[in-house]
Amino acid sequence: MSDRPEWTVQPDLASRSFGGTVMWATDELFAEKENLVNPWRPAHRAETFGPKGQVYDGWETRRHREPGDDHAIVRLGLGGVVSGVVVDTAFFKGNYPPFVSVAATSVPGYPSADELRGADWEVLVDREPAAGHTENFFEVTSPRRYTHVRLTQHPDGGVARLRVHGSPVPDPALLDPRSLDLAALENGAYVTGCSNMFYSSPNNLLSPGLAAHQAEGWETARRRDDGNDWVTLALAGAGVVRFAELDTSNLKGNAPGWAAVSGRLGEGEWVPLLPRTRLQPDTRHRFALADGPEITEARLDIYPDGGMARLRLPGELTERGRAAVTARFTETTG
Secondary structure: OOOOOHHHHOOEOOOHHHOOEEEEEOOOOOEOHHHHHOOOOOOOOOOOEEOOEEOOOOEEOOOOOOOOOEEEEEEEEEEEEEEEEEEEOOOOOOOOOOEEEEEEEOOOOOOOHHHHOOOOOEEEEEEEEOOOOOEEEEEOOOOOEEEEEEEEEEOOOEEOEEEEEEEEOOOHHHOOOOOEEOOOHHHOOEEEEEOOOOOOOHHHHHOOOOOOOHHHOEEOOOOOOOOOEEEEEEEEEEEEEOEEEEEOOOOOOOOOOEEEEEEEOOOOOOEEEEEEEEOOOOOEEEEEOOOOOOEEEEEEEEEOOOEEOEEEOEEEEOHHHHHHHHHHHHHHHO
């Protein structure tokens, strides 16, 4: 059983996969700040020296000779409510920061780093001790929606990755309720259950863009029984699904043979949206659906196992769905 906190299964709102970026840092002499939001696990090769020393897969600042701390500002790829932060110091053993802090702010639009320095920052992690060459987990209890975070090293050192796990909360002013992907993370959908995620997270199914390789999708272990694998998700809001896109791109010897999609409203009965349908490997399948009911949750069944790069459920929000999306945004920004 993993001893990782439960909130780490939520999407990493800061990930480069979702458009996160490191906007600014006080210093990055030894290793680039952009590494902080790379989606893959940190790597290390011993005795790989560049002109500034050992090459690190992370952000590393010079040694301070005067008082002061180092900071990095990250724009989240997905604005949302933060459940926890991971400050990963992988391979930083004698050069990690002894203490770290994380603050966050919510600013509309696209402010510059200079403009953010004067923002109203709220402390999420207040100068907590950090260990070297490990994942340092910090739970966050704030109910607010944030768009940017600031990582502080006290006083200096190296951090491999900054993970900001939480629930995306979209701005309803930037959504077209008449036509949107009801299964997209960026629109507020999220995974509620999964039979297996041995190789990769089901959150990848709901990610923006196309999967560059099979690790950027959802893939299960090989089944040795008569069952099948599945994933359930809460939609962006109550709505009517018009199409189902099942993308098996990059999955050639491990694509499912068949798949089905169903939906339900609240805790009601599951109703079929797409019956069990044959799939091809490495293919973006798009199916037009018959007029269906209003639903709030969807279920993807794959037979018997395998992987899926993306699941898209284009449709429209109902009045109930529009009200819920607006209410959540208001509750987390008021």
